[in-house]
């Protein structure tokens with residue numbers, strides 16, 4: 452997993468890109484999209500070095516450049532969503548919140564996932580030690596949890612990366628039940644046993660490192676722009692609290708919701724709805740459309756879509772691919788969370804310009 456650190460030059464460069472995106476959203480892109488045959492192109496690539504258009508369109512599946520971080524990608528619904536969000540910002544009484552996913556978005560969890568899969572694989576191997584083709588069984592197990600053994604890495608947006616631990620433990624248990632007849636007759640299986648294997652690993656995310664040099668600075672920049680900062684993760688509360696502390700963001704994150712605190716995990720709309728309720732007070736009532744969801748898997752983007760979040764950003768620091776994220780609900784793809792404040796700033800600037808300039812307002816609407 453690549454680790455990204457934001458430096459001044461990147462920030463400046465990306466500010467330009469973000470500004471250009473907003474400009475394009477509210478003017479030429481809008482009219483262009485109206486005339487674009489939607490069946491032809493699932494994704495669109497903006498060329499930051501050619502701000503005065505032309506746009507280069509790509510069919511879904513053809514967006515994997517040598518350097519996917521050189522251009523931001525956005526979905527066909529991005530223009531409408533960005534315009535609606537910018538318009539909503541004009542009402543200063545409305546609250547706004549950035550909701551970050553944790554693993555793969557704020558922190559690098561690739562090592563801990565690897566540790567988890569290796570641990571569980573050795574348990575499976577010992578359970579089926581007497582069976583004829585253990586290798587084949589392990590392969591089926593990896594396929595079901597979404598693990599690419601050859602690459603020693605997670606399959607993009609796979610259950611093991613995106614699900615709650617409860618869901619993943621159930622998945623392992625179901626695998627054992629399905630293949631029970633191949634086990635040594637003395638082996639007793641239960642869901643509790645699988646949970647015990649999982650708990651043997653202790654604080655799994657203990658060694659996860661932040662994906663940005665200083666997450667607190669990035670989050671404070673969002674707050675300075677008037678956004679409440681929250682985390683919505685499928686990880687458990689205990690691990691989440693420890694991670695926030697280790698990364699120095701426990702005093703910055705205002706609200707958080709974890710996988711073991713909701714009846715249904717992402718991609719259900721429920722975690723975002725519960726988070727909004729949690730953040731709502733007498734002064735402010737938050738709705739999903741007041742939220743910008745930032746995540747790395749289809750669980751995050753799927754939740755944003757299901758809950759009708761105001762805007763959804765996919766980041767490429769985790770397991771989701773550009774196409775997966777755009778297809779499942781991301782409006783825009785950014786390389787990593789370091790670019791989020793620049794984008795929010797662009798939204799802010801666009802809002803101010805539509806407030807002061809009747810021409811801009813006309814274009815934006």
Ligand SMILES: O=C(O)COP(=O)(O)O
Pocket residue numbers: 552553554555612613614615616683684685686687
């Ligand atoms: O730890 C997990 O199960 C996944 O967590 P995430 O939702 O923060 O990606």
